Amino acid sequence: MIPRAEMVHWWFATGFLLLGLLAVARLVVGEEVWAMRPWRRYLLPGLMFLMGVLLWPVMTFYTNSTIHMIAHGSWAQVLMLAGGAELGLASGKLQSHWWRLCTALAMLVSGGAFIVHEQQHWFFSRAAFLHHTLGWTLLIGAVFPIVQAFRPRSLSAALGFASVLFLISVQLFSDRDTASIFGHLSQFAGVPHR
Amino acid sequence: MSAEFAHELHEQTIERARSVTRPLRARIVLALGPLAMLAGLAWALAQPYRITLLHPFGQGFWWLVGGEAPVYVVLAGAVFWRVVAVPLAQDLHAP
Numbered sequence: 551m552i553p554r555a556e557m558v559h560w561w562f563a564t565g566f567l568l569l570g571l572l573a574v575a576r577l578v579v580g581e582e583v584w585a586m587r588p589w590r591r592y593l594l595p596g597l598m599f600l601m602g603v604l605l606w607p608v609m610t611f612y613t614n615s616t617i618h619m620i621a622h623g624s625w626a627q628v629l630m631l632a633g634g635a636e637l638g639l640a641s642g643k644l645q646s647h648w649w650r651l652c653t654a655l656a657m658l659v660s661g662g663a664f665i666v667h668e669q670q671h672w673f674f675s676r677a678a679f680l681h682h683t684l685g686w687t688l689l690i691g692a693v694f695p696i697v698q699a700f701r702p703r704s705l706s707a708a709l710g711f712a713s714v715l716f717l718i719s720v721q722l723f724s725d726r727d728t729a730s731i732f733g734h735l736s737q738f739a740g741v742p743h744r
Numbered sequence: 745m746s747a748e749f750a751h752e753l754h755e756q757t758i759e760r761a762r763s764v765t766r767p768l769r770a771r772i773v774l775a776l777g778p779l780a781m782l783a784g785l786a787w788a789l790a791q792p793y794r795i796t797l798l799h800p801f802g803q804g805f806w807w808l809v810g811g812e813a814p815v816y817v818v819l820a821g822a823v824f825w826r827v828v829a830v831p832l833a834q835d836l837h838a839p
Contacts, residue, residue: 553806564816
């Protein structure tokens with residue numbers, strides 16, 4: 551009755567693709583033009599917050615072990631925290647740019663959770679491989695929001711952050727429930743369905 | 745050169761630089777959506793079996809509604825272009 555896990559990954563991939571597009575557009579036009587229409591300031595953080603909220607039903611319906619539940623729950627919490635902090639900054643209710651470290655925290659926690667909750671080795675299946683690559687992408691990519699907290703006008707940090715969002719999107723779109731990765735698929739992973 | 749005149753000159757230089765780069769920035773922003781749509785289209789052509797609507801018989805509800813990953817890429821590009829890129833380009837051309 552419920553959609554397959556891979557479909558949910560593709561839906562979140564679409565969300566990350568939109569986040570990446572928004573981040574690049576903001577980078578290209580600059581903060582001044584981006585803020586000319588008030589609703590636009592809330593687009594990126596609002597989408598981040600919404601994705602955090604939507605991770606709760608994912609946690610409820612798709613986790614089959616405690617460690618999976620904790621991982622998905624922690625993603626939901628930190629994504630909501632990052633989105634909330636950015637929403638506060640966009641509305642002007644939060645002033646300190648140190649709040650941007652919430653995004654770095656979200657990426658560090660998410661990356662850690664990806665790596666910790668994946669029990670299999672890299673080439674066990676495509677899902678296992680992507681868990682490892684997503685984890686490391688997030689852990690390494692957390693450098694960019696940390697740099698942005700110290701140097702808010704850094705173009706390279708903003709471009710790096712947008713690139714990480716696109717990378718996450720591509721990896722989530724590549725996910726399948728059971729599929730091989732570079733010709734490797736463990737006999738314990740199950741039968742690929744397509 | 746007085747400080748006031750130097751400041752005015754500096755402002756004029758910045759404004760001139762902005763007026764030169766604005767059309768380019770508008771073009772980049774307007775290209776992002778179609779680029780994403782093109783990527784989705786290329787993906788659909790490379791892996792047509794991922795568009796379940798092309799072979800709908802025997803597919804379940806979720807495969808028909810939620811399994812169209814390349815279509816999502818095209819849709820994301822289209823929504824971004826219409827909702828974000830076009831108003832941004834208008835704002836870039838605003839005086």
